[in-house]
Amino acid sequence: xxxxxxxxxxxxxSMAEIRLPRYLVTxxxxxxxxxxxxxxxxYVYPSHDIDAGIPExxxxxxxxxxxxxxxxxxxxxxxxxxxxxxLRLEDVPWAAKQLWSNDVAYKNGTYYMYFPAKDxxxxxxxxxxxxxxxxGPFTPRPEPMKRAFSIDPAVFEDDDGTHYMYFGGIxxxxxxxxxxxxxxxxxxxxxxxxxxxxxxxxxxLADDMLELAEEPREIQILDPSGxxxxxxxxxxxxxxxxxxxxYQGTYYLSYSTGDTHKLVYATGDNPYGPFTYRGVIxxxxxxxxxxxxxxxxxxxxxxxxxxxxxxxxxTPLRSAKVTELHYRPDGSIVTLDGMTGLPLEE
Numbered sequence: 001x002x003x004x005x006x007x008x009x010x011x012x013x014s015m016a017e018i019r020l021p022r023y024l025v026t027x028x029x030x031x032x033x034x035x036x037x038x039x040x041x042x043y044v045y046p047s048h049d050i051d052a053g054i055p056e057x058x059x060x061x062x063x064x065x066x067x068x069x070x071x072x073x074x075x076x077x078x079x080x081x082x083x084x085x086x087l088r089l090e091d092v093p094w095a096a097k098q099l100w101s102n103d104v105a106y107k108n109g110t111y112y113m114y115f116p117a118k119d120x121x122x123x124x125x126x127x128x129x130x131x132x133x134x135x136g137p138f139t140p141r142p143e144p145m146k147r148a149f150s151i152d153p154a155v156f157e158d159d160d161g162t163h164y165m166y167f168g169g170i171x172x173x174x175x176x177x178x179x180x181x182x183x184x185x186x187x188x189x190x191x192x193x194x195x196x197x198x199x200x201x202x203x204x205l206a207d208d209m210l211e212l213a214e215e216p217r218e219i220q221i222l223d224p225s226g227x228x229x230x231x232x233x234x235x236x237x238x239x240x241x242x243x244x245x246x247y248q249g250t251y252y253l254s255y256s257t258g259d260t261h262k263l264v265y266a267t268g269d270n271p272y273g274p275f276t277y278r279g280v281i282x283x284x285x286x287x288x289x290x291x292x293x294x295x296x297x298x299x300x301x302x303x304x305x306x307x308x309x310x311x312x313x314x315t316p317l318r319s320a321k322v323t324e325l326h327y328r329p330d331g332s333i334v335t336l337d338g339m340t341g342l343p344l345e346e
Contacts, residue, residue: 006082018077020302021323021341025071025080026310031318032101032241032291033071033304034154038111038134042297044071044304045104045113046320058189060172062316065099066090068115070135076302076322086136087113087129093142095127096120101241101291104134105155105163105209112209113138114145114153114165123183124174126153126167128210147203147212149183150175154293155205156244156271163209164271167216168200169240171258175201196228197221197237200255202272219253220274221266229277234260236277241291244271247301250331254281256290263292263305265333278332281325285338288315294325301325303336 006027024030029049035042045068052064070083089099095117102115113129113136126148129138151173154166168175171189175198179187191198201216221229221238229237239258244251253275254265261284266275282290287308295302303325311317323341326334334343 005084007079020076021321022077023310024073024320024322025082026319027082028069029311029317030069030071030320031289031306032152033306033320033322034101034103034243034293035295035302035304035322036104036106036134036293037295037297038104038106041072041074042076042295042302043104043134044073044320045102046071046306047099047101049317051314051317056315058171060098060100063098063100064316066097068099068102068113068136068138071320072135076297076324083135086131087115087138087140089117092117092127092129092140094119094125094144096122098124100124101152103154105157105205106134107163107209110209111136111138112155114155116151116153116167119144123149124151125149126151141210145211147216149178150201152200152240152242152291154243156246158246158271162271163205164202164244165205165212166200166202166219166242166244166253168198168238168242170198171239173240191231193230193232195231197231197233199238199273200242200253217272219272221253222274222276224276226276234258235262236264243293245294245296247327248331251275252294252333254292254294256292261285261288261290261338263290263303267331280335281333282336283338283344285309286313287318289318290338301327307338 030046032047034045054062066089125144129140131138151169199219203212203216206213241256263282268275285307292305306318310319
């Protein structure tokens with residue numbers, strides 16, 4: 001596979017004129033941006049939205065992506081390089097459709113891409129592909145991971161070098177169908193009532209980074225009083241897009257609330273939780289979905305996210321953006337306005 005790089009200049013006439021938030025690329029639709037610092041640059045791993053002509057539904061069939069691109073930038077207000085196609089659906093033997101949000105981790109000279117796709121039975125699995133470069137191309141393994149399922153894998157490397165994978169999403173992401181340990185397509189899209197909401201899953205990765213080293217655990221998300229977030233609490237319950245980062249020794253689990261269209265976060269003292277709900281990171285954007293990553297670069301923190309503004313509000317055609325993220329002295333995150341990408345007035 002030969003990669004063809006395309007460089008995207010910033011939207012204004014000079015670098016000094018660029019302000020955040022900004023779109024990363026405009027020559028294609030790129031959503032679900034997962035950002036990491038590799039080799040001194042920010043590498044962004046988005047999904048690649050296309051107009052598949054499929055009507056929108058709660059199962060997400062209209063998100064019919066068939067490949068992944070890799071983006072990189074040396075400055076958040078500078079030129080963005082599109083390194084071209086890094087992985088194609090047709091190259092994954094076990095996958096039938098829907099390459100949704102992916103993530104990449106690095107260990108011992110190899111980059112590992114973790115990605116979801118539906119298998120030939122319509123079940124979301126998570127696969128692994130490898131590369132010697134953060135830009136790809138990535139070579140997929142012939143089978144999906146054994147104990148991983150659902151969607152939205154995100155890999156966090158702790159200070160001791162241990163890697164953890166967070167994953168899962170309800171409704172079309174199928175997490176609810178695995179609640180009892182085996183796949184059950186008859187389960188409703190999510191729990192309801194006063195029972196605890198479903199949490200994302202977490203597991204330590206094996207030393208070879210190709211499988212999970214343990215059975216996945218469900219993460220417990222608590223309200224400030226110490227009670228589990230309830231299934232009917234759609235303003236705070238987990239829906240999809242789990243992401244982990246660490247700030248001043250505290251673990252921050254952030255995620256999308258789905259049908260209430262917010263990015264929110266909870267904090268804990270270890271990678272497994274429990275995590276206590278803290279607040280909203282980003283209010284609703286243009287478009288139904290919201291998905292993100294958080295990364296530190298050159299001493300500042302950034303939120304990578306997406307919206308559907310450039311497509312005129314079409315939910316399955318989204319564009320990746322970046323803006324600066326701010327913390328208060330107590331470690332809480334300043335809420336950003338989804339329509340402007342700027343901090344809300346306090």
